[in-house]
Amino acid sequence: xxxxxxxxxxxTRRDLKSLEGAxxxxxxxxxxxxxxxxxxxxxxxxxxNPQVSRKQATKELARFEIxxxxxxxxxxxxxxxxxxxxxxxxxxxxxxLGSPMVLKLLNPKVGTExxxxxxxxxxxxxDEDFTPQLSSxxxxxxxxxxxxxxxEDLVKQTNTT
Numbered sequence: 001x002x003x004x005x006x007x008x009x010x011x012t013r014r015d016l017k018s019l020e021g022a023x024x025x026x027x028x029x030x031x032x033x034x035x036x037x038x039x040x041x042x043x044x045x046x047x048x049n050p051q052v053s054r055k056q057a058t059k060e061l062a063r064f065e066i067x068x069x070x071x072x073x074x075x076x077x078x079x080x081x082x083x084x085x086x087x088x089x090x091x092x093x094x095x096x097l098g099s100p101m102v103l104k105l106l107n108p109k110v111g112t113e114x115x116x117x118x119x120x121x122x123x124x125x126x127d128e129d130f131t132p133q134l135s136s137x138x139x140x141x142x143x144x145x146x147x148x149x150x151x152e153d154l155v156k157q158t159n160t161t
Contacts, residue, residue: 006030011083014117018109025084028122033080041073074115075100081118 006028016022029037079098087095087110095102103111 012121016110016113018113019087019107021086022110023086024082024114024117026081026117026121027083029077029080033076034122037073037076040076041069071100071103074103074111077118078114081121082114 008027008030011025011027013023013025016024075098082097085095085097087097089095089105095106097103097114
């Protein structure tokens with residue numbers, strides 16, 4: 001039978017094009033970690049005031065926010081996927097790629113290449129549904145949020161899906 005699991009000990013060495021002589025050793029995320037990353041990579045908030053009358057609700061805007069967690073997701077990927085590397089700071093110290101401070105100091109070309117390598121390794125293309133989805137009803141267009149959405153109608157739509 002075909003093996004459908006990820007071996008955490010199986011790694012691949014990749015030379016960096018953005019920095020001569022640099023390399024990283026990487027491994028893919030197991031699917032459980034992909035799901036964990038999706039869950040935590042963004043946060044969604046919606047506020048509505050159920051105390052208002054129907055007439056007031058049509059005049060008031062519902063508040064909807066999405067907070068992306070790009071730095072958290074990058075650190076998550078770097079900590080697990082990058083097993084070893086030869087990247088150093090200006091003083092010759094090996095970089096701790098799981099540190100938020102290192103991300104702030106990392107050369108953008110190197111960081112972008114690391115992101116690309118990890119995305120390619122995990123087939124994490126944006127158009128391949130790796131980004132967190134709000135819900136299937138939003139994705140399928142069953143609920144459309146507009147600036148003048150009636151809160152009661154929105155709740156009814158949500159309850160029917």
